[in-house]
Amino acid sequence: MVLDTGGYVLHQVEYGTSKNMLVLSGNKAILTVRKGSVAGQRDNFVREWYRGLLKDEVARLLPKWEKLTGLKCDGWQTKYMTTRWGTCNMAKRKIWFNLQLAKKTPKCLEYVILHELLHFIEKNHNEHFLSLMDKYMPYWREIKRELNGQILDFMEWHV
Ligand SMILES: [Zn+2]
Numbered sequence: 039m040v041l042d043t044g045g046y047v048l049h050q051v052e053y054g055t056s057k058n059m060l061v062l063s064g065n066k067a068i069l070t071v072r073k074g075s076v077a078g079q080r081d082n083f084v085r086e087w088y089r090g091l092l093k094d095e096v097a098r099l100l101p102k103w104e105k106l107t108g109l110k111c112d113g114w115q116t117k118y119m120t121t122r123w124g125t126c127n128m129a130k131r132k133i134w135f136n137l138q139l140a141k142k143t144p145k146c147l148e149y150v151i152l153h154e155l156l157h158f159i160e161k162n163h164n165e166h167f168l169s170l171m172d173k174y175m176p177y178w179r180e181i182k183r184e185l186n187g188q189i190l191d192f193m194e195w196h197v
Pocket residue numbers: 153157163
């Protein structure tokens with residue numbers, strides 16, 4: 039079965055008898071699900087799998103950008119969102135990352151990390167904000183174009 043993925047070229051579903059598994063192999067993502075499991079359970083499994091992936095990536099990349107900018111994030115979470123890649127609470131210095139970033143390249147995640155961190159010192163997307171983006175990530179416009187060229191949708195697995 040071939041599925042639309044967004045992130046990987048091909049997803050494939052196989053049926054197994056043990057627990058559900060998602061394995062990345064080359065540019066393929068292979069999902070092994072228990073026979074008899076219902077679509078909702080599979081979607082749940084895939085979503086949580088992506089969440090784990092994203093959390094690892096944030097934990098790996100956030101400290102790098104905190105160090106570079108000198109801005110400290112006091113807490114972050116992943117969340118399924120349909121209209122934005124990230125959001126933040128300036129007062130609490132908290133960031134929410136869109137779960138769908140798990141399907142994007144680490145560069146995309148780094149762009150969102152930097153963008154949200156900079157909101158801790160600049161609320162608006164004004165000249166000041168843009169100059170800070172330019173300073174820390176001169177190529178950010180390219181990444182933004184890449185992100186905005188992709189429609190936000192749910193990681194649906196029509197299995
Ligand atoms: Zn913003």
